Amino acid sequence: MEQIRRIRVYAWEFPVRFSHWINFLCVLTFAVTGLYIGNPYAHAHESHQWIMGWMRTLHFIAGYVFLMSFIIRTYWAFMGNRYASWKALFPFTSEQRRDLANALRFYTFTSKKPPYAIGHNAAAGLVYMGVVVLFAFQIVSGFAMYSLSSQSIIASVVGGWFLSVMELSTIRLFHHITMYLIFAFVLVHIYIAWWLDTVEKNGLIDGIFSGSKFVTEKELE
Ligand code: HEM
Numbered sequence: 001m002e003q004i005r006r007i008r009v010y011a012w013e014f015p016v017r018f019s020h021w022i023n024f025l026c027v028l029t030f031a032v033t034g035l036y037i038g039n040p041y042a043h044a045h046e047s048h049q050w051i052m053g054w055m056r057t058l059h060f061i062a063g064y065v066f067l068m069s070f071i072i073r074t075y076w077a078f079m080g081n082r083y084a085s086w087k088a089l090f091p092f093t094s095e096q097r098r099d100l101a102n103a104l105r106f107y108t109f110t111s112k113k114p115p116y117a118i119g120h121n122a123a124a125g126l127v128y129m130g131v132v133v134l135f136a137f138q139i140v141s142g143f144a145m146y147s148l149s150s151q152s153i154i155a156s157v158v159g160g161w162f163l164s165v166m167e168l169s170t171i172r173l174f175h176h177i178t179m180y181l182i183f184a185f186v187l188v189h190i191y192i193a194w195w196l197d198t199v200e201k202n203g204l205i206d207g208i209f210s211g212s213k214f215v216t217e218k219e220l221e
């Protein structure tokens with residue numbers, strides 16, 4: 001069998017991996033506590049069973065952590081390597097547009113050639129841009145609602161202004177619906193990561209833990 005030489009490339013720097021896994025933990029926390037806030041599925045029988053209180057407290061702590069992670073990743077989109085750059089999220093160049101067409105052909109089963117990107121492929125980049133918008137909306141709408149019950153300056157600066165843009169009940173509804181959009185992304189994201197990892201064989205999933213991917217000389221070109 002022909003041996004393929006693979007080269008180790010450090011694609012995902014620490015801030016990218018750190019924010020990825022912090023976001024993962026936050027989204028998990030938001031989902032469990034947010035679903036409870038919207039529709040309390042367990043009732044307290046004693047006053048010391050402060051279930052709703054804990055759910056809301058956890059939701060708000062995750063809110064601050066998520067905001068910090070968002071700021072770190074945004075900073076790194078300007079300071080990090082080319083794979084972390086904001087430019088990787090949009091198909092600006094003709095090469096990126098060609099990659100986008102190739103990736104879409106692969107995802108729609110009209111081509112068998114995987115996208116083979118060292119960083120994000122062009123289609124993934126565009127989808128991640130959409131996810132950034134959903135994250136930003138959750139942060140602004142979340143802090144808008146939080147600013148009603150909190151004296152926090154951060155809450156009023158990040159979200160307070162949004163109360164004059166949208167009705168509170170609409171904010172709450174959209175905050176809830178956006179959660180399901182994020183769930184839909186996560187399901188497809190994990191499925192595609194798994195699938196691409198097995199066809200590209202470049203350590204795609206390991207890469208988001210260790211930072212390194214293993215690519216062929218042709219891909220490196
Ligand atoms: C709440 C769950 C998750 C969310 C919201 C999420 C979101 C994201 C985002 C936004 C990126 C782009 C990273 C960046 O440029 O900063 C990314 C990359 C990545 N994620 Fe996740 N992720 C989640 C869970 C997972 C899980 C469980 C896995 C492992 C199976 C995973 C594997 C990856 C991989 C391999 C990449 C880099 C892929 C690439 O080259 O495009 N993610 N994820």
Ligand code: HEM
Binds near residue numbers: 026062142
């Ligand atoms: C991925 C991110 C997030 C998800 C999935 C999420 C999910 C949810 C859900 C499902 C609800 C219940 C809505 C309802 O049906 O009434 C909720 C409520 C709420 N969330 Fe989030 N959330 C997120 C981010 C945030 C952030 C960043 C904050 C900022 C502090 C925040 C603050 C709030 C507040 C204040 C409420 C209303 C609490 C109450 O009325 O007692 N959320 N969230």
